[in-house]
Amino acid sequence: MTVPMTGSADLLERELKVLSPATRIGFFPVVVDGGAGAWFTDREGRRFLDFHSMACVVNTGHGHPRVVRAIQEQAGRLVHTNSAYASHEGLVLLAERLADLAPGDAPRRVAFGLSGSDANDGALKLARAATGRPRVIAFRHAYHGNTYGALSLSAVSLAMRRGFGPEVPGVHHVDFPDVYRMPGPADAVADRCLAQLRDLLAASVPVEEVAAVFVEPIQGDAGIVVPPRRFLDGLAGLCRDNGILLVAEEVQTGAGRTGRWFASELFGLEPDILVAGKALGSGLPVSAVIADARLMASWSAPGHVFSTAANPVCAAAALATLDVIDEEGLTANAAAMGERLRAGLAELAARHPAIGDVRGAGLMYGLDLVTDPVTRRRSRRLAAAVSAACFSRGLYVTFLRGSVLRLAPPLVIDAGEIDLALDILDASLADAVQGRVPEAHISAVVGW
Ligand SMILES: Cc1ncc(COP(=O)(O)O)c(C=O)c1O
Known part of the structure; x- marks a missing residue:
């Protein structure tokens, strides 16, 4: 060979x-x-x-030629403005497009960043600010990124934690339904995972202190794990019943990857907060926290600003990316x-x-x-x-x-x-x- x-x-x-x-x-x-x-x-x-x-x-x-052309044209006109201080047209167009694309009918607003990691940190901050609750739930083997908030949500690799602790406090991990490796039929696996979460909330984590559940609709780095719909339905219900925000972590599953704009659509999920990144800019750094407009009213500048977030070139790349996914x-x-x-x-x-x-x-x-x-x-x-x-x-x-x-x-x-x-x-x-x-x-x- x-x-x-x-x-x-x-x-x-x-x-x-x-x-x-x-x-x-x-x-x-x-x-x-x-x-x-x-x-x-x-x-x-x-x-x-x-x-x-x-x-x-x-x-x-x-x-992709359309993305490359959009980047070149924008770079020729204006590379940078700091969106924390001054607006530009692409920023507004991109926020409008993403607010529109996110599943659900509620009006949405958008906060931009540069990586999936910082977007997860943003969702964590927003969830705490909006609910006044300190704790969050995430799933074992999930990868959410490498900044402190995101790595605290992650539970996939010791090498990303070893030596770096303590992590952000208040994150609790429970099992995600892996129907191939957990015993029993898919629905029973889903029910057991939900029961484990309910047990946690009954025994050691006061439910009224839980701000959000972070879930990848299909776990990516955990080994492409597809949950039964029953699990996500149950999770959404549990969140709704207890005033817990549902965060759909779509950094990997978004931007058309699963055959829909967002994988949430495959399961009929309407998250309170959606986190996107990776493919949004076709390689230029763009991430987004997309959330119910009422939630977005609960934090203020400079709560989530980044000097280069959604700058004109990144926004142009992202707008062209959305056009290509849509029109092609x-x-x-x-x-x-x-x-x-x-x-x-x-x-x-x-x-x-x-x-x-x-x-x-x-x-x-x-x-x-x-x-x-x-x-x-x-x-x-x-x-x-x-x-x-x-x-x-x-x-x-x-x-x-x-x-x-x-x-x-x-x-x-x-x-x-x-x-x-x-x-x-x-x-x-x-x-x-x-x-x-x-x-x-x-x-x-x-x-x-
Ligand atoms: C589901 C998920 N969330 C977050 C991240 C982190 O994104 P980034 O590397 O852009 O910080 C990744 C990256 O692999 C991911 O797969």
Whole structure:
């Protein structure tokens, strides 16, 4: 097997000396140099089909011409104004668009930021300010980001907490329904998780002190975990009955990823606060807290200002991104291509016993690899081997939660590219299971 693992070794060695190790999750030694649509190229000119979308950021594909043009035109006119001090047209247009897109009929207002992390911090501050309550609930294995508030909400990796405590106080974690790994039928799993939350509220966390529940409608970095609708219905009811705000954390699931603008729509959720980021700016930093206008009246400046948030260039990128998703039918394409991907993965699962579970929605799928389909024990080694083998064939795939291949291409992907990825996955699974992936390539993949 020819494995392009050593490209740009000189640059990567220099990088090792100057880049903080806390900032890179070790998958492949690739130095990205260009990109178009669902593909990127490295410095050696090798092409990779991007089934990662740079962690669900380039939903419109690499270098979408309309997004690039919008950025260039805006940069030529005005790069920056600080929206904490002065308005600009793009800021207002973008806030109007997002307020309109968020699920639910209540009027919404928007607070901008630069990352999913700061938006989660914003939602946490807003929830406390609006309710006067100090505590929040989040779910085990969720990833909400790396600023202090967001990392306190997260419960996915010790490495993001070790040495950094104490976290923001008042965050309580409960189980999210993982129907593949928790025993019993899906509805029973949903009920048990809701019961666990009710127990917490009855025994140790006074319900009248709880400001909000933060939930990803589909957990992303936890391993693409799709909850039964019954769970989200129950959660929304529990929030409503107790004056708790429901925060839909859609940093990863938003911007068309699941075949709808927001994954909340898949479950009929109408959150009080919606958190968005990642793909909003097609790679330029834009995040947003979108909330019921009445809630937004409960905090004031400078409660959530950032010098460069939604500046003219970022806002132009985001407006063009929304136009592209809308006018090029990318949510419909995500749904259609997602269905093709799902069918292909189901067919692979029928032939490869190492595939324990196929789950997801739209173009956000997880392939859970196991050592044995009966025990469902995670196989980190297989996940590393399959992704290394895919990389050698020009398919860029990473994995989450140790064993779950994350399949999340740009929403502009076409049927031929989906089929190509399925063929590569098929061959790579066979290589991994039959021990044909070189040991050095498997151990080079650190993952997380
Ligand atoms: C669900 C979710 N929330 C928040 C974040 C953090 O976003 P950012 O890296 O832009 O701070 C991520 C990033 O992976 C995410 O997947």
